[in-house]
Amino acid sequence: MDEESSDGLLFKDHNFCSDLLRQLNGLRQSRILTDVCVCAGSWEVPCHRNVLASSSPYFRAMFCSNFRESGEAKVQLKGITSLALEQVVAYVYTGEAHIAAGNVLPLMEAASMLQYPRLFEACSSYLQDQLAPSNCLAMIRLSEVLSCESLKRKAREVALTCFPEVAASADLKELCVLELRDYLGDDGLCGEEEKVFEALMAWVRHDLQARKCYLKDLLQQVRLQYIHPAFFHHFMAGDTLLQSSPACQAFLEAARRQVFSVCGASAPDCRPLWHVPPRSSYQDFLILVGGRKDSQQTTRDVLLYSTQTGEWQSLAQLPARLYKASAVTLHRSIYVLGGMSVGTGRCPVSHSVYIFSMKLSEWRVGEPMLAARYSHRSTTHKNFIFAIGGLGAGQELLGSMERYDSVHNIWESMASMPVGVLHPAVAVKDQRLYLFGGEDIMQNPVRLIQVYHISRNTWFQMETRMVKNVCGPAVLLGEWIVVVGGYTRRILAYDPQSNKFVKCADMKDRRMHHGATVIGNKLYVTGGRRLTADCSIEDSASFDCYDPETDTWMPQGQLPHTLFDHACLTLQCVPSMSAHS
The missing domain is CATH 1.25.40.420 (Serine Threonine Protein Phosphatase 5, Tetratricopeptide repeat)
Structure with missing residues (x-):
């Protein structure tokens, strides 16, 4: 665009440079005013010294210094093929080069030697587009020979x-x-x-x-x-x-x-x-398993949520419709334990174990528990899964605990808890398994912390006025065990070292039958049921995040539907084995 100024008009002819080059190329092809031949072996390409010197530091040094070539009619260029030389000269006069599989390597070598960086990078871009698992290691070697950092970086990626x-x-x-x-x-x-x-x-x-x-x-x-x-x-x-x-x-x-x-x-x-931390390709995903969705229908749904994309997706459904089963993640797999089978007529209490592999995107049947149980709790430590309490096949309150060894694929009975309770909050920290509160068979809250020493297989209990939670989860958040609601808004952070509680910011609602898990250093709470101001109960699709650094809550939107009595888990895996399954 032309520019006006106080003393006249600045005229800009944007086609002039390209027209000039086109005219020079015509002169070159007709050998008019050419004053040097650049040669590759016996192949000679007539050129204008001033054009070559203007286009490359290599030729500027050759023709504008006291080198012998500055006065010679023919200049021999070693290490360059005749085809590559012809293409480089055509590029100098037209700004165009045809890059293909058959010529990219000699052209790239010539561009590197003769110092045409944009042509060199164009060749690199072409090779980057051809990268595949079958050739990327060879490309890394090539990039090192050619000192091409952009190709090396992409090939390594x-x-x-x-x-x-x-x-x-x-x-x-x-x-x-x-x-x-x-x-x-x-x-x-x-x-x-x-x-x-x-x-x-x-x-x-x-x-x-x-x-x-x-x-x-x-x-x-x-x-x-x-x-x-x-x-x-x-x-x-x-x-x-x-x-x-x-x-x-x-x-x-x-x-x-x-x-x-x-x-x-x-x-x-x-x-x-x-x-050493996990490799950066691993990501934490939030998983919701089973539970009761809209209209209190027990669901087989398994949902995956990515905190990076904010999107939900469905995974393969549970093989059975299970009421009040428990679930954990271990070794990049989801384990669903027990529950009451729904839709089978008698609604029998199950001791079945179903395992979902993220890698294979399918469910398989695992080694069954020793006891059939539902409304129980489960948690993991190293390569072990603990199934704790619940109700048995005869609706009896179970004080028993069993442990699954994932190395040897066996369940074994462990010491029973001192006081049998339903729906306690459970977490593991420093070789100890903690049970907070819960309710007795008469549905009265139990104000106890029961602690199991994992390596010693022994329990002890502590009375406390701080816990009065029922049907609420616990999570490990940093060095604290956080008890999340349970017929209350209260969030309590427990320090096992000092045996003391600290109150955190309350949730918005009195919640129970909800899920909670930790991703990064933040607590995510999903669904559940809430007590309204007039003490009625509503199913919830809420999805909230608690940040311990600021002691604040932030809504994350809504679940795909109302959901309670579900498992809320964190699963660490390589995205290609989950998001694309």
Whole structure:
């Protein structure tokens, strides 16, 4: 656009430069006023020195300095193919280059040598568009040869994002130990730790004699606390190659004591390894399982909520319609325990266990509990699940507790709780399982904290006037156990060290039969039933978030429908195994 000023008009001809180049290219093709030939072997391309010098620092230095080439009629360019030279010169005169699979590498090399950075990046962009798990490791090597950071960055991103496919490729086995170590140790690697272990073992066995000395160093890149315990015990600890290495055996034994035993005995020599966070590809998702939805219909729905997208999606439905079952997450799977089977005529109390695999997106039947129970509570510690109390097949109040060992796939009876209660709030902290309140068989609130020492299999109880919760959950939020409502608005944070309660900001409503879980450092509360001002009961679809740093509540919108007596869980997994299932 032309610009007017106080002393006249500034005329801008935006086509002039391109027209000038077009005219110069015509002169070049007719060999008019050309004063130099750039050559690749016997191939000669006539050019104008001033055009080349204006287009590239490489040619400027060649023709505008005291180099021998500045006065020569022919200049030989080594390391460039004739086709690439022709295309570079055409690019100089037209600003255009046709990039394809057959010419991209020699063209990119020529652009790098002759210092045409925009052409170089255009070639890089073309290669980035061709990236796939089958070629990304080769592209990383190519990017290093060409010193192309943009290609290297994108190829590495593909390699990390598509790790399971890349791990199965022949290229991975050809990496040097430093490259593999850097790759397996990357926080952005998108895959389960079992795959990391399998990849490094395949790499070592590819050239066993030369590589077995690197085994322990590479093994430390596996984040063992995120390995499924059954995989650890049956595949890692039992691996003959690892057993042949005293250093690896010592490392795995320290891991077994620290990470996988019920007591978590200390291993000071390896302690820092157990505090590595999960890889950044893992995300926490909020899961709602079963419960009663609109019109008090017991539902088989399983819903997943992403805090990143704010969207809900449905997962595969429960295999059975279960009234007041309990559910937990363990090892990237959902376990649904017991409940009363609805729609089977007699409504029998169940001891069945159903397990949902996020990886396979399907349910399977697990090892059944020892006792049929519903209205019970369950929680996890390390690789164990605890099923506590509830009502039995004869509607009797159960004081019993049983524990599932996910490594050996067995249930075993543990010490019974001192006082049998229904609907207590349950949480685990520092080797202890805490039961807050609940109600007796006559539906009277029980003002007790019952504490189970996990490694000792013993209980003790403490009376307290602070708890009067029924049908409300508890969660571990930082160093505190938070008891969330239960026929009350009150939120109580309990410090096990000092045995003291602190009151937090109240919920908006008196809630019970709701769900609660923690994602990040925030508490999420879902659904339930609320007592209105006139003491009537309403089903709720509310979805709220509590921030302990500000001691405030923030609404998160609504659940897809009203829901209560459901399980509200946090499941940590790789998004591709959940959001795209």
